[in-house]
Each structure stands twice: as structure tokens, then as C-alpha cells.
Amino acid sequence: MSAEILVGYDGSPDAATALGWALDQARRDGRTVRLAYVFEWLTVAGWVGPGVTPGMWPDERARQQVEELVGKAAADAAAAHPDLTVRGEVLDGPPALVLEESSTQAGLLVLGSRGHGGFAGLLAGSTAVSVTAHAHCPVVVVRADTADAARAGHIAAGVDGSEHSLVALGFAFEQAALRRVPLHVVRAWQPRREQWHLTGEQARDAAGAEHTAELDEPLRRWQNTFPDVEVTVETAAAAPAGLLIDASRTAQLVVVGTRGRGGLRGMLLGSVSQQLIQHAHCPVAVIRER
Template sequence: MSAEEIIVGYDGSADAAVALDWALDEAERSGRPVRLAYVFEWLTVAGWVGPGVAPGIWPDENARRQVEELVRRAAADAAARRPAVPVRGEVYDGPPALVLQERSAEAGLLVLGSRGHGGFAGLLVGSTAVAVTAHAHCPVVVVRADGAATARSGPVVVGVDGSDASLLALGFAVERAAGYRAPLRVLRAWEPAADGGADPDAATAAERAALDEPLARWRDTFPHVEMAAEVVPGRPAAVLVEASGDARLVVVGSRGRGGLRGMLLGSVGQQLIQHARCPVAVVRELPHPRGE
């Protein structure tokens, strides 16, 4: 296992296939291996247990073999399509959110589709989404089927509010922009009404100054990356969803303050995940090399 590995939450659904394609693109670009992780909760009564798997009663060895064959075929097909990318598959038992959180400690990136079936049913709706994005030990990328196909170009967009999580997100976004050879668009959402009638020009200048310091070191480290910093009036979710229209990737921290407070704990985060028109990366912490 490697902290550079890309793990894909895979359940055989159409959205999981889109997430896998995105992960393969990322792996081919970065030289990382890919692991398909199929996670589901076995039922203790007769019922459906997974895509392409006949109903059974746990423990059902035949159903288990069907799942393993499904994952084996998916991994083999992915490897055949991208021969330069090492691809393998694993089957895990347990609550999907908990298992994915645990597996994320072994990876450099976790990639999920926005919808699934079987063990991933409702994966990114409600409490499961909060658990995966708020507690993963590596960045999580959520790929929407209706946004992935058009997200092959454009800038990398990152929301920054000065919180520790948003600064981690900024670093992740800069590195992705450098790898993609794409421009970086750094946004700070500002709601004028929250300033109690402060002078708009002075408030905007103060917000813009708050972006200059964290950007300075990244400009020095990656001088070849075109970086544009903007203070945009409006609600954070609306600002970022709008920016996603021509973006390659939108990056946010898992928890912010000010304009990004609760970004992935309430309605704002749900809006971004559900309505962004390109893949969304959520950064809570960065992966650590094994042994640290």
C-alpha cells in the first residue's frame, strides 16, 4: 500500500464508472497506481446485496464470489484501457463511510461518484457524505456524471477564507494546477451584509489583502502557474457553483470560517457537491508518508 495510491469507491454503477475514468486520468498524469474499493454492508436477511449479485443470505459465499468477479473484471478492463497505470481491486465489508475513511489513511487521494447503488446507495446524501468528506485522511474528489465530461480544461478554482483547512486546500489546488498546466483561480467569498454597512471599497481591500500573504509563497514556489485572486461578493456556495461552470476542478477545505463556515457540514457543502458543474475536491488533511 502506498500513500501515493488513488482509491476509487467502486460499486459498478454508472457514476462509479465516471469516477473511475477521472481517477485513471489523474493516475496516468501523475504516475500513481489505482485501487478499486468495493464496499457494502451484507444483509442478514434475504435481499439485494450488490450490483450484478443475486439475492442471498449472509454469509453467502456465492454472492461473495460474484462481487469479487465484478471487481476483478472492472480492474482488468481499466488496466487494459490504461496499460501504463497499475490497477487492482479489493472487496471490503462494513459500513461504506467508515471503511472508506479507514482506507483513506493508506491513500493519496480518494475518488467517489456523486451517486451509487448497493453499498454506496446515497453515499453523498446526508450523514454519509459528511462522514466521508469531514473525516477522510486524504483529499476526497467527488465526480458528478453530468460534469466530468466537460471538465477536461479550464482553471482550477479554490475557495480560501484564511482557515487552516482552506490553506491546505490552497496548497492542494496549486499543485493540481501545476500538474495540469492550468491557471489557478483563488476565490474569497464576501457577503457585504455581514459587515454591517462597512465601506465596500475598504472591506474589499481588506479581504483581498487577506489573500495576498498565503498566495505569496505559492507564487514563489510555482512561478510558472498563473494565479488570479478575487474577492467576490455573494454567498460562498453560489460563488463556487458559479465558478465551477468553466472550471476543471473546484477545491475547498473540509471546514472553514467566515464565508466558508460549515462548508461541508450543512446545506452549503451539499449545494456544492450536488450542483457544481465539475469535480469537487475536499481537503481535510494531506496524506502522510507511511511510517510517519
């Protein structure tokens, strides 16, 4: 909990919501919040930022506007939360790459799902998807339309037994303990080939019991560390993304690994993680490594 919370900030509505989420988190764990605006001088499509029309190339005045924007956002956040340390900075380079590199020094990276450069109708921008796949710390993606859900409900965690999902389970336990809320563990499954001869209720009972039993050891280990966290487990024969999106309706945060057992080799961000950051009804934490 000692490393700072890094917020990717560009003044967009989603970035403002992400900043609010980061400040709430910092109030719980006492960490410093650092706003980082990544200023990219040249892009193929033209620069988009405060006070600049899409298609215009930035100049020194544009850079000054960005510094003023970040400085004001940090100052306003610090004034509203005098017990927290909040600072802002402007970095140069491609946003995704710079944020990924900056994540090596952060304990948590918080992003809005779509910034000023996003395309209309695209729920999650390319920067959010890329950073979530490659960051060196946990990443929380917050959409502006999930702001209300961030303040109530339990923590939900998707676990499929993969290495990344078990690391995500530990993060979910930490967050549930920090927020003093229950943890709901979700596991989706499909019948295995050796169970195909079973039908109906037999197949569901056999597969469900097997997958529930696989969770016993990791749950026991984390419950020994966080004995006060109330845990419920849900297993279902369903598509994992759909099951977790449904679980996110009553959660304040849903936690998953970057890639589970079904991921293609070499694909850093799995389809379940991508669907969640696009469609979940609450903020999403994606855990690649700690």
C-alpha cells in the first residue's frame, strides 16, 4: 500500500471520474495521488486537448494550457482533501507507452476508459486497453457512467484457477478488507469432455462441485490473511464475461486477471477483461502482476 496511486488525466469526463475514484481510494489507504497528463506533440490524426480544435498541431501555448489544467486539477483535489498529498505533472511521449513505463513506480494506476482522443461510441479507448494489458501494477478502469456504482456494494472477483486470476483474488481480498465489504467470488465453467456423457442436473452437479472444490485452497489461504472478510462463491455453467458483467450490477468493483485459462498464448489482455472494461456496470480492476 506504500506506492503512490497514479492517475492518467487529460481533463475528459472519464478522467475526472477516475480522479474521484483515486481520491476515494487514497482516503482509505493514505497513499499519495499523482496526476499524469501525457502530452504527445505529434500524432497522425492531430492533437486533441483543452482549448485546441481536433486537427490542429499543438504549440507552446497548448503545452502551457495543459500544465495549467493539471495544476488546477491537482490543486482543487488537494484543497478538497487536505489530508491527502496530491500532485500533478505533464509527461511527454505516446500516452500508452509513457503510462506503462510510469506504472513501474506506482502501486495502482487509475484510468478513465476513454479520453479526449476517443471515438464517439467506443466505450473504451485504445490507451486504456493497451495500458491495462501491459502495466506493471494493478489497473482500475473507470467509466463516467459507473461513478455511482463505485461507492456502494461488495467486491466481485472472477477466478478461473489461472495464475493471473489467483493474483487478482488476493487484490480483491485486500480491497474488500480495506472497504469492510463482502467479497463475492465468481467462477464460470463449461462441462469437460469426460463429463459429456452426463446430462442435465447430473452434469451441472458434478462439474459445479469440482470447480467449487478447486477454489477451496486459494480461498482458505487468503481468508487466513483476511479473516474478517465475508466470502460468498458463485459457480455457474455460463460464459465468464456475461456472468461477471451481471455480477457487476450490484458491485462497487469487479476484479479480474489480465488473461485466464482461455487466453491465446501471447495475448496479454484476454477477451473477458476487454469485455468487462467495455461493459461492466462498475469500475474494473485488472491485475497482471503485483
